[in-house]
Amino acid sequence: MSSDSNLNTKFPLWAPRPVEETLDIYANWAASYDDDLAEAGYETPHRIAAALAKFTTPDARILDFGCGTGLSGQALQMAGFTNLDGIDISAPMLDKAKIRNIYSRLWQGQLGEMTGITAGQYNVIVAAGVVSLGAAPPETLSMIIDHLAPEGLIGLSFNDPTLDHGSYEAVLDQEISLDRVRTLSCTHGPHLRQQKMGSNVIVLQRL
Ligand SMILES: C[S@@+](CC[C@H](N)C(=O)[O-])C[C@H]1O[C@@H](n2cnc3c(N)ncnc32)[C@H](O)[C@@H]1O
Numbered sequence: 001m002s003s004d005s006n007l008n009t010k011f012p013l014w015a016p017r018p019v020e021e022t023l024d025i026y027a028n029w030a031a032s033y034d035d036d037l038a039e040a041g042y043e044t045p046h047r048i049a050a051a052l053a054k055f056t057t058p059d060a061r062i063l064d065f066g067c068g069t070g071l072s073g074q075a076l077q078m079a080g081f082t083n084l085d086g087i088d089i090s091a092p093m094l095d096k097a098k099i100r101n102i103y104s105r106l107w108q109g110q111l112g113e114m115t116g117i118t119a120g121q122y123n124v125i126v127a128a129g130v131v132s133l134g135a136a137p138p139e140t141l142s143m144i145i146d147h148l149a150p151e152g153l154i155g156l157s158f159n160d161p162t163l164d165h166g167s168y169e170a171v172l173d174q175e176i177s178l179d180r181v182r183t184l185s186c187t188h189g190p191h192l193r194q195q196k197m198g199s200n201v202i203v204l205q206r207l
Contacts, residue, residue, distance in 0.1 A: 022136075026092065029093075030096055040193070040194050042071065044191050044199050046078070049155075052155040054203075058080040060081065061123050062122065063122040064076065064085065064086040066088055066128070066131075068129075070103070074102060077102050086105075114144075120152075122147070122152065124153045126154075131158070132162045133165050145206060154181070155202075160198050160199065180206065188200050
């Protein structure tokens with residue numbers, strides 16, 4: 001992929017779509033995902049890891065929800081986190097993640113479900129670039145909150161197109177108003193540096 005090309009041209013990423021199309025996109029993207037994201041300057045996973053490190057310990061049990069090829073797990077590992085599991089709905093993305101060998105447990109989930117997870121099992125759930133326009137739908141945030149341990153943390157991102165759409169922040173605002181979570185931090189910064197796209201990196205605590 002040339003440096004002046006655009007990920008959204010190669011893959012029509014940031015738009016609402018049926019979940020089946022999401023699976024096709026990631027199946028087709030798995031082989032070149034890491035190279036494309038390196039070239040695009042993907043910073044959000046490192047920002048999430050750094051934000052979480054302010055609120056929890058390196059041995060926190062973390063689920064990397066929508067782990068993809070493991071770039072988000074790798075960023076967590078680089079920030080010092082040692083206890084990582086990963087789940088994704090895309091088998092081809094998971095095949096890439098396996099090679100990284102950073103997750104204690106890595107498995108394929110089902111759309112709209114937290115398959116293989118007991119409620120309260122994880123102190124921290126990370127969703128880097130997952131609960132976003134073109135990937136998991138807004139209500140996924142509520143599902144993540146449902147499964148988090150009491151007082152547990154969520155580290156997630158909303159990229160600029162997702163923020164512009166409004167539907168994801170609407171679910172977050174509702175969860176805050178229901179006193180299910182509170183915001184510990186929220187900062188806007190680079191998502192894909194080469195494309196000048198930003199994201200909000202948000203740390204939530206379950207109440
Ligand atoms: C942009 S990638 C992010 C992957 C990884 N977290 C990272 O930072 O590189 C989005 C991932 O979310 C997964 N995904 C999309 N929709 C999902 C859903 N409804 N439930 C769980 N995972 C989903 C995709 O398979 C894909 O691997």
